Amino acid sequence: MDSPNMPMGRRARLLTGGPSDTPASTETPAAPPIRATRLLKYLRPYLPQVAVALVAVIVTSGIELVFPTQIRSLLDSVIEQKDFALLNQIALGLVAIFLVRFVTAFVHTFALTYVGERIVMDIRREVYARLHQLSLRFFTERRVGELVSRLSSDVQTVRVLVTGNLSTIVSQAIVLVGALTIVIVLNWRMSLFLLAVALPMGIVSALFGRALRKISSSVQDRMADSSVIVDEAFQGVRVVKSFAREPYEVRRYETALVAYFQTTMRQARVRALFIPTIYTLSFLAIVGVLWYGGREALEGRLTVGGLASFLFYLVFIAASVGSFTSLYGQVQEALGATGRIFEILDTEPDVQDKPNAAALPAVKGEITFEGVEFSYDERIAVLRRIDLAVKPGEVLALVGPSGAGKSTVFNLIPRFYDPTAGRVLIDGVDLRDVTQASLRQQIGIVPQETLLFGGPIRENILYGRLDASEAEIIEASKAAHAHEFIMGFPDGYETIVGERGVKLSGGQRQRVAIARAILKDPRILLLDEATSSLDSESEGLVQDALERLMKNRTTVIIAHRLSTVHIADRIAVLNAGVLEELGTHDQLIKKKNGLYAKLYNMQFQTTPLDIDMGGQASLD
Numbered sequence: 001m002d003s004p005n006m007p008m009g010r011r012a013r014l015l016t017g018g019p020s021d022t023p024a025s026t027e028t029p030a031a032p033p034i035r036a037t038r039l040l041k042y043l044r045p046y047l048p049q050v051a052v053a054l055v056a057v058i059v060t061s062g063i064e065l066v067f068p069t070q071i072r073s074l075l076d077s078v079i080e081q082k083d084f085a086l087l088n089q090i091a092l093g094l095v096a097i098f099l100v101r102f103v104t105a106f107v108h109t110f111a112l113t114y115v116g117e118r119i120v121m122d123i124r125r126e127v128y129a130r131l132h133q134l135s136l137r138f139f140t141e142r143r144v145g146e147l148v149s150r151l152s153s154d155v156q157t158v159r160v161l162v163t164g165n166l167s168t169i170v171s172q173a174i175v176l177v178g179a180l181t182i183v184i185v186l187n188w189r190m191s192l193f194l195l196a197v198a199l200p201m202g203i204v205s206a207l208f209g210r211a212l213r214k215i216s217s218s219v220q221d222r223m224a225d226s227s228v229i230v231d232e233a234f235q236g237v238r239v240v241k242s243f244a245r246e247p248y249e250v251r252r253y254e255t256a257l258v259a260y261f262q263t264t265m266r267q268a269r270v271r272a273l274f275i276p277t278i279y280t281l282s283f284l285a286i287v288g289v290l291w292y293g294g295r296e297a298l299e300g301r302l303t304v305g306g307l308a309s310f311l312f313y314l315v316f317i318a319a320s321v322g323s324f325t326s327l328y329g330q331v332q333e334a335l336g337a338t339g340r341i342f343e344i345l346d347t348e349p350d351v352q353d354k355p356n357a358a359a360l361p362a363v364k365g366e367i368t369f370e371g372v373e374f375s376y377d378e379r380i381a382v383l384r385r386i387d388l389a390v391k392p393g394e395v396l397a398l399v400g401p402s403g404a405g406k407s408t409v410f411n412l413i414p415r416f417y418d419p420t421a422g423r424v425l426i427d428g429v430d431l432r433d434v435t436q437a438s439l440r441q442q443i444g445i446v447p448q449e450t451l452l453f454g455g456p457i458r459e460n461i462l463y464g465r466l467d468a469s470e471a472e473i474i475e476a477s478k479a480a481h482a483h484e485f486i487m488g489f490p491d492g493y494e495t496i497v498g499e500r501g502v503k504l505s506g507g508q509r510q511r512v513a514i515a516r517a518i519l520k521d522p523r524i525l526l527l528d529e530a531t532s533s534l535d536s537e538s539e540g541l542v543q544d545a546l547e548r549l550m551k552n553r554t555t556v557i558i559a560h561r562l563s564t565v566h567i568a569d570r571i572a573v574l575n576a577g578v579l580e581e582l583g584t585h586d587q588l589i590k591k592k593n594g595l596y597a598k599l600y601n602m603q604f605q606t607t608p609l610d611i612d613m614g615g616q617a618s619l620d
Contacts, residue, residue, distance in 0.1 A: 038342065039158060039161060039338065042119045042122060042123065042158070043115070043119070045118075045122075046114075046115045046118060046119070049111050049114060049115050050111070050112075050115055052107065052108075052111050053107070053108040053111035053112045053115070053167065054108075054170055056104040056105070056107040056108035056111070057104075057108045057167055057170045057171045057174070058170070058174060059100070059101075059104040060101050060104045060105050060108065060171060061170075061171045061174035061175050061178070062174070062178070063097050063098070063100060063101045063104075064101075064175055064316065065174075065175065065178040065179065065182070065316075066097060067094070067097070067312070068182075068308075068309040068312035068313055068316075069309060070090055070093065070094055071305070071308055071309050071312060072303075072305040072306060072308065072309035108167055109167070112166060112167050116158075116159040116160075117159060119158055119159065120155055120156065120158055120159045123155050123158055123341065124151060124155050126345065127150070127151055127155065127341060127344055127345060128151060130344055130345050130347070131147065131151075131344065133349055134347060134349045135349040135350040135351040135416070135417070136351075136411065136416040136417065137350050137376075137417065138347065138349070138350070143224075143228040143231075143232075144228070144231050144232075146224040146225075146227065146228055147344075148227060148231065149220070149223060149224035149227045149228075150224070150340050150341055150344060153220070153223065154220060154338065154340050154341050155341060157334040157338050158334070158338060158341075160334055161331065161334050161338075165327055165331060165334070168323055168327055169324075169327065172319075172320040172323045172324060172327075173320075175316050175317075175319075175320050176316075176317060176320035176324075179313040179314075179316040179317045179320070180317060182313055183310055183313050183314070183317070186306055186309070186310055186313075187293075187296060187301065187306075187310065189292075189296070189301075190289065190292060190293055190296060190310065193288065193289065193292050200281055204274075204277055204278065204281065208270060208273075208274040208277075211270050212267065212270055212271070212274070215263065215266055215267045215270060216267065216334070218263050218266075219260070219263050219264055219267055220340060222256070222259050222260035222263045222264075223260055225256050225259065225260070226253065226256040226257055226260055229249070229252055229253050229256050230253065233249045233252075233253070282319075285314075286311075286314060286315070289310075289311070289314050290311070293307050293310055293311070294307075350417070350418070351415055351416070351417065351418055351436065353435050353436055354432065354433065357433060357434055357435045358433065358434055358435070359434065359435055359438040360426070360429065360434040360435070360438040360439050360442065362442070362523070363426050363427045363442055363523050363524070364392040364427055364523070365390075365392040365393060365426075365427075365523045365524050365553065365554030366389070366390065366391060366392050366425075366426065366427050366428070366554070367388075367389070367390040367413060367424070367425070367426055367524065367554060367556070368388070368389045368390075368424070368425040368426075368428070369386045369387060369388040369389075369409070369412075369422070369424055370387060370422050370423050370424075370425065371385055371386070371387060371421065371422035371423075372385070372386040372387075372388075372412065372419045372421070372422035372423070372424060373385060373386070373419060373420045373421035373422055374405075374408055374412065374417065374419050374420050374421075374577075375420050381577055382405050382408050382577050383405045383408055383409065383419070383577045384576075384577045384578050385422075385578070386405075386409065386422070386577075386578075386579050387579065388409075388572060388579060388582070390554055390556065391554075392554055393552055393553065393554055394554060394555070394569045394570065395550060395555045395557065395567065395568045395569045395570075396555070396556050396557070396568060396569065396570050396571075396572060397557045397558075397559040397565050397568035397570070397571045397572070398410070398556065398557065398558050398559065398572050398574060399559045399565065399571060399572070399573055399574070399596065399599065400573055400574035400575050400580075400595070400599075401575060401599075403576075404574035404575050404576060404577065405574050405576075405577040406558050406574055407528075407558065409556075409572075409574070410526055410528065410556065410558055412424050413426075413443065413524070413526060413556065414439065414440050414443045414445065414526070415431045415432075415436055415439055415440075418431075418432060426439070426524070441522075442522055442523045442524060443522050443523075443524045443525075443526060444464075444517040444520050444521075444522030444524070444525045444526070444549075444553075445517070445525075445526045445527075445528075446510070446513050446514060446517050446525070446526070446527050446528070446546070446549075447513075447528045448528040448558075448560075450501065450506075450509040450510050450512070450513040451500055451501070452497050452500060452501030452504070452509055452512060452513070453497075454496070454497065454498055454499050454500070454501075455496060455497070456491075456493065456494045456495060456496055456497070457486055457489075457492075457493050457494070457495050457497060457512060458473065458493040458494060460497065460501075460512055460516060461473050461476060461477060461482075461493075461512060461515045461516050461519055462519070463516055464476070464515075464516040464517060464518070464519035464520035465519050465520050465521070468519050472519060473493070473515075473519065476515045476516075476518040476519040477493075477515045479515070479518050479545065479548050479549075480511045480512070480514040480515035480518055480545040480548075480549070481511055481541045481542075481544065481545050482508070482511040482512055482514070482515045482545075485508055485511075497509075497512075507541060507542055510542045511541065511542060511545055514542065514545045514546060514549055517549055518548070518549055522553065523553060523554065524553065524554045524555075524556075525549060525550060525553045525554065525555040525556070526555075526556050526557075527546065527550075527555060527556070527557040527558070528557075528558045547567070559571075565585055565600075566585060568585070569584070570582065570583060570584055571583065571584065571585060571588055571596060573588065573594075573595050573596045575595055580594075580595050581594055581595060581596050588600075
């Protein structure tokens, strides 16, 4: 029985399937620390909007600095002189100032929000595009829920940095520098005293910020873990329900939520201690300055209005320092999460085009394996010295025990992986010398478990060739025996198939996938036998559609059923990564001690009416 603590990568492949020869990876490398300056490059396309926002922030901050001077004028001039006209002028001036501040605050808030949302869109697009550039190995070693979490919630932290934190940094910097300058002019002795009491706040904020950054990364990891569990359970909902494991999945999710809760509580404890500590130090500084300022006023070195304005500026300085310390913690938290984004952007694909890679011209379909070896890691060899040639238009079946290397041979042809040694050629051209796109455009793949996208049937078929006409879509559907059942739906080709095609039967999904492959019109066809899990009626329709698809195409089949083996021109028998036998069915069955004959006889005896009755006898 699976444990709630089973590695997520293994669980994902148990529920959703994956390359049978690929070992599961259970760890995700920790995101490396990043410099905040790396985020600034995303601001460059929006410098005009940022400039407008910064001007508005400067005006807003300047207005705040003017306010205490008006208070000083009010106390020193109006109250002492009892000048009502001056009082009215100051009041009107304050109203005008704050109306201007309203406008500038709106401008900088809206402008930075626009910039922040555009940057989020840019980063998400870049991360998503990068994910599509990465090799198949990357996705077999990662969890889908984690990648979705990085693409959604982690990217959102950038918006917080840009929209909220950037304006806070600028405004508080202006206020801090301006207020310090003014208080130095007012009384340099008090300014030195203020700097002395502010020093502990800087030290404390640095210590707390470092701790918050580390914890924040853990919070994002735990959030991704819970997302992974939800994604796995919903994708594998048929498995969950067939084994009645709903309570188990709920407990598993609760375990992840508890881990997330505990980590967020660690973060909350640090935050809860951090903010009161800073504000306590700030208020102690205010008390100290009040005491010292009172002495200065009593000794005549400071007026009452000057002391009042000094206190206002002191509040500004304390608020700015408090904002910077709080902001420092937020930035450290955001950088911890943002580092996970840049980990994806910094990941290099295992399979890359050479700088001088050429486009593969139209091929005849000859496939050659020359001394091919492959391993997913250095410890386990999956393929050993495979020499194999498939002629143009030939149908080759791959058979052998589970883990023999069939899926790996299959995946090397479209260059999902590169061989560890040796080379794979098509029409005599090494696959590593041509672009991946031009290679895969000439290869059609029909998997055993068909994946359809959740939109209309039309879009799923059109995926084979995006510029196909309506007539071509219908023609491909008819060839795949799909047009009839499609037109039986009220919405026809606009019928929504649902998540992974759940609204269609297995045979219908396979025929849509075959129509997609027919529309692509590939020269090379790879089939992970598509009829092994279908009922007899669906199997007959799908088998006929496949035979139409295979006509005049080089075809490599991972064979599960005896009927498939019979239609193959030749059979390649793999065992423990070695090409053990190669020949026609008649040639191999005569080898009494051969592996193929043993597998065939064993399964034929188990299901003697396999061919006639559509049994489930398997060579895999």
